Amino acid sequence: MAGAATPTRRQMMAGLGAVGLIRPRAALAGPVGRAFRLGLTPVFLDHDWHLLDLIRAHVSEATGRPVEFVKRRTYKEITALLVIGEIDAAWLCGYPLLQHRDRLSALAVPLWRGAPRYQSYLIAAADRPATRLEDLRGDIHAFSDPDSNSGYLVTVSDLIGMGERPEAFFARSFFTFGHRNVVEAVARRLAASGSVDGYVWEALAVSDTDLVAATRVVRRSDWFGFPPFVIRSESAADAVLRDFAKALFSMPQSAKGREALALLQLDGFIPPPPGAFDAIAARMDLLAGRG
Amino acid sequence: MVRLPPLPLALKVPLTVALLMGIVGIFASQLVVQALVRSQERQLRELAQLEFEGLEATLGPLVLRDDVWEMFSLLDRVTRRGTGLRPIRATLVDPGARVVVSSAPDRAPLGSSGQALIAESVPVDRLSYERATDLVALRRVQTFEGQPLGQMVIEFDARALVAERRNAAWLLVLGNAAATLILAVAGYLVVRRALRPVSRLAAQMADASGAPQPIDEAAIPEGESEVARLYRTYNRMVRAVEERNAAERRLADRERFVSLGRLAGTLAHEINNPLGGLLNAVDTLRAYPERPAVVAGSAELLDRGLRHLRDVVRATLDTHRDPRGAAPLGLTDFEDLRMLIRPEVARQGQRLDWQVAAPEDCLARLPAGPVRQIALNLLLNASAAAGPGGRLGLSVRATDEALDLRIRDSGPGLPDSLRPRLLSDDPVEPGGGVGLRLVRDLVRSLGGQVSVGQSPEGLNEIRLILPCIGEGCRC
Numbered sequence: 001m002a003g004a005a006t007p008t009r010r011q012m013m014a015g016l017g018a019v020g021l022i023r024p025r026a027a028l029a030g031p032v033g034r035a036f037r038l039g040l041t042p043v044f045l046d047h048d049w050h051l052l053d054l055i056r057a058h059v060s061e062a063t064g065r066p067v068e069f070v071k072r073r074t075y076k077e078i079t080a081l082l083v084i085g086e087i088d089a090a091w092l093c094g095y096p097l098l099q100h101r102d103r104l105s106a107l108a109v110p111l112w113r114g115a116p117r118y119q120s121y122l123i124a125a126a127d128r129p130a131t132r133l134e135d136l137r138g139d140i141h142a143f144s145d146p147d148s149n150s151g152y153l154v155t156v157s158d159l160i161g162m163g164e165r166p167e168a169f170f171a172r173s174f175f176t177f178g179h180r181n182v183v184e185a186v187a188r189r190l191a192a193s194g195s196v197d198g199y200v201w202e203a204l205a206v207s208d209t210d211l212v213a214a215t216r217v218v219r220r221s222d223w224f225g226f227p228p229f230v231i232r233s234e235s236a237a238d239a240v241l242r243d244f245a246k247a248l249f250s251m252p253q254s255a256k257g258r259e260a261l262a263l264l265q266l267d268g269f270i271p272p273p274p275g276a277f278d279a280i281a282a283r284m285d286l287l288a289g290r291g
Numbered sequence: 292m293v294r295l296p297p298l299p300l301a302l303k304v305p306l307t308v309a310l311l312m313g314i315v316g317i318f319a320s321q322l323v324v325q326a327l328v329r330s331q332e333r334q335l336r337e338l339a340q341l342e343f344e345g346l347e348a349t350l351g352p353l354v355l356r357d358d359v360w361e362m363f364s365l366l367d368r369v370t371r372r373g374t375g376l377r378p379i380r381a382t383l384v385d386p387g388a389r390v391v392v393s394s395a396p397d398r399a400p401l402g403s404s405g406q407a408l409i410a411e412s413v414p415v416d417r418l419s420y421e422r423a424t425d426l427v428a429l430r431r432v433q434t435f436e437g438q439p440l441g442q443m444v445i446e447f448d449a450r451a452l453v454a455e456r457r458n459a460a461w462l463l464v465l466g467n468a469a470a471t472l473i474l475a476v477a478g479y480l481v482v483r484r485a486l487r488p489v490s491r492l493a494a495q496m497a498d499a500s501g502a503p504q505p506i507d508e509a510a511i512p513e514g515e516s517e518v519a520r521l522y523r524t525y526n527r528m529v530r531a532v533e534e535r536n537a538a539e540r541r542l543a544d545r546e547r548f549v550s551l552g553r554l555a556g557t558l559a560h561e562i563n564n565p566l567g568g569l570l571n572a573v574d575t576l577r578a579y580p581e582r583p584a585v586v587a588g589s590a591e592l593l594d595r596g597l598r599h600l601r602d603v604v605r606a607t608l609d610t611h612r613d614p615r616g617a618a619p620l621g622l623t624d625f626e627d628l629r630m631l632i633r634p635e636v637a638r639q640g641q642r643l644d645w646q647v648a649a650p651e652d653c654l655a656r657l658p659a660g661p662v663r664q665i666a667l668n669l670l671l672n673a674s675a676a677a678g679p680g681g682r683l684g685l686s687v688r689a690t691d692e693a694l695d696l697r698i699r700d701s702g703p704g705l706p707d708s709l710r711p712r713l714l715s716d717d718p719v720e721p722g723g724g725v726g727l728r729l730v731r732d733l734v735r736s737l738g739g740q741v742s743v744g745q746s747p748e749g750l751n752e753i754r755l756i757l758p759c760i761g762e763g764c765r766c
Contacts, residue, residue: 142360171402175360176360181364188367188396189396190359190396
């Protein structure tokens with residue numbers, strides 16, 4: 001399967017390289033071998049260089065390869081790079097994983113507060129007395145990413161479930177392409193309310209108290225499978241990916257890994273439990289059912 | 292209105308310099324501040340143009356994509372950087388006057404009306420920098436690839452400009468004040484030095500003795516400098532004044548002698564007249580010593596004659612012994628005067644009118660000596676002017692607060708050449724006087740006035756008003 005994919009990937013890379021979208025691989029390869037390329041989006045906490053250094057150091061040590069982070073603004077871009085093999089793995093949301101479930105699979109799921117799950121939060125300005133989604137009717141609403149479960153799918157599917165037309169329920173909505181940006185948009189009153197990853201909001205409540213203090217949670221959603229590290233299904237047997245998975249699972253055992261987990265406010269990583277993303281799939285069905 | 296005493300020149304000149312400096316300073320400061328304001332306007336306009344152009348280029352694609360977050364993020368970055376003169380709020384208003392995005396969404400929410408923002412801002416190309424405001428709102432129409440995006444309104448924090456201008460104004464005020472003060476002090480020192488000769492002249496002129504004093508030759512600078520010439524000229528003038536004063540004193544003494552001489556003539560006549568009779572009486576006594584009736588008659592004659600001579604001598608002595616004596620005037624003084632003038636009147640066959648109608652207590656308020664001298668001089672002049680067979684007269688009467696004394700004669704009147712001696716204080720040439728300047732000096736010493744006119748009968752008349760002296764002075 002890996003062998004069959006290789007020519008295709010090379011062809012696509014050649015094409016992208018020709019239009020200047022990617023850098024020559026040789027320049028990125030370390031002394032040990034080709035770099036391990038990990039995709040990230042600003043949807044998560046990617047602005048902490050120290051955290052990235054820790055992850056790079058831990059993974060590099062565990063896999064014996066240099067680690068290179070590839071960052072794009074949207075899930076869509078990172079997903080595309082992963083699908084075409086431009087990157088080896090990506091930290092994505094369960095929603096794009098399920099959208100490409102024929103080609104992508106989850107490699108590892110983080111444990112947050114002891115469980116591989118999280119919630120979506122509806123947030124509003126701290127001084128606003130709203131308690132239900134209905135209270136947010138007519139708002140300017142901030143979503144994080146159209147391919148985000150917590151930052152889009154949950155709210156939209158809830159509205160559909162309520163018999164509302166999402167495009168008409170809010171006076172206006174826009175995407176910030178970052179859960180942190182959603183919190184900031186609401187805090188600065190660019191938006192009256194927002195849909196945000198509950199884990200990110202809680203993490204920010206510790207690291208960026210003032211920002212989060214300007215917002216409050218209107219409603220917490222059901223539990224969903226935590227955004228996993230995703231790989232192409234066809235390369236699941238690659239040694240490098242097995243090494244990468246081991247690196248993730250062994251993070252609590254290394255100093256750098258522990259420090260990285262502490263910064264991420266996560267407990268560790270585990271193989272994806274069966275049916276971890278079923279709740280997201282159900283939401284997708286609601287959306288698809290609307291036609 | 293209270294008039295301040297005049298300032299000395301040494302202060303007046305530096306104060307004038309300081310005043311002029313102040314005016315020039317204010318004018319120059321105005322120019323500097325105006326130039327600074329123009330420079331700040333230019334600075335602000337250029338900065339604003341850069342901001343508008345930069346935003347236009349970067350914001351354009353985001354507006355076309357309606358990427359609210361990126362637009363906000365961009366404006367937020369632009370308005371959060373740096374300090375000093377900088378944009379603090381930026382808002383894009385679409386052609387329909389709705390807010391597209393703002394760096395301050397709490398003030399300008401998405402989709403709200405942007406009309407107030409537009410109204411309160413000025414186009415960047417018509418920037419007129421309002422002096423007092425800390426905030427300057429500018430706007431410009433933004434386009435992207437030929438498509439209008441709307442109007443961008445940027446509010447600039449102009450506090451740095453205001454502070455800069457305030458600092459400049461303070462520096463100007465302090466600088467000008469310091470320069471003015473320094474120049475005023477320097478001006479004072481320079482002028483005081485330049486005016487030192489004048490101050491010295493002023494001091495010499497107002498000497499404690501009351502008379503101008505010459506400058507010591509040792510104090511006159513050598514050479515022909517202006518100061519040396521000034522000092523020498525001043526010394527010459529002082530000497531000339533001294534000489535003139537001495538001449539006037541000599542003239543006054545001479546006039547006194549003149550009047551004395553004239554009186555001596557009348558005295559000789561007065562004494563000579565009874566002398567013949569007296570000598571006859573002595574001869575009779577010698578011839579008839581045994582005839583008691585003749586002896587008694589001659590003795591009586593001698594007694595009367597000698598008493599008359601004694602009276603004449605006393606009157607003369609009283610008149611000339613102490614002209615400023617404090618003895619009060621009385622009716623007897625006028626009797627004495629009549630006695631002294633009578634021989635001259637008789638000699639010339641003149642008619643003498645004599646009217647003294649003032650009470651004794653009123654006369655007593657004036658000193659006898661000066662009044663006697665004044666009256667005698669004028670009576671002698673009147674007699675001389677009236678000529679043989681002429682008329683002359685004296686009238687004395689008391690008014691409310693003065694003694695009105697008039698001397699009349701039927702002569703041709705006081706010649707014009709002699710009038711200034713009696714009626715003015717102008718310097719007089721020596722010679723030709725008949726005691727008129729002496730009369731004027733005495734009248735002035737009594738605080739009185741002299742005038743010349745005609746009596747109702749058409750006689751020449753010299754009128755003297757002598758104010759009485761002392762408390763409760765009322766005749």
